[in-house]
Amino acid sequence: MQWLTPSYRRGDKINLSIHALLVETPTHKIVIDTGVGNAKRRKWDLFNELDTDFLARLDEVCPRNEVDMVICTHLHNDHVGWNTQFVDGRWVPTYPDARYCFVRSEYDYWTKYVNDPATVDSYTEYAQDALDGHEVYRDSIAPIVEAGLVDWVEPDREVVPGVTLVSTPGHTPGHVSVLLQSGEQSAVISGDVFHTQAQVGRLDWSVQMDSAPDEAAETRRIFLERFADTSTLVLGTHFGTPTGNYIRRDRDSFKLLPAES
């Protein structure tokens, strides 16, 4: 895939990131996915007990008490971490004035997983460690439910004017992407439909954390067919700079075009 170089691939490394995205509409300030969070005990070193200045930097552009909605594309650890923060010995909502939008089927899946992992899709040991499902549920999901801050939502609905959840299952059962529309302009936050830019050209490449790899590949095909050769900006939740891209057909496949080019 020659198109990966140089925008997305530097040497043998591909440029990835973990984004929490702030969206301002005329009526709402929305954080879409919350990142890894601080002080979370995780099996992966990459995510374990982070101590970053994320909240201070967010406060510079949008004070937390002005955030009135949080949307989680799915309930994996790198998307729900800053749902909560550790204060006075317990996990409390980071955005106490916000409503948190959880897809009901996604929550039900993780509840089932926590109660009996054997009853849901069988993950590899690597994936189990990466997901860290029990800890994530305990410190980042349950406290939001217990605080009564959840709005249970269904895919393929507009949650506020101009913001629509698009069902994109396969990485997880209730996974959604987020379509943003303003007049003639549109953008879509892909979530984990793609983990790396390379999957735009190789739809069949799955990650071990996919709950249903075949469905994930089919979701990528549907997503790419829908947005290819359109003016919809695609914001990759795990795409490093350039995070904003357009999708273009590339013979019998697809490729990305950086938005700034």
Ligand SMILES: [Zn+2]
């Ligand atoms: Zn992710």
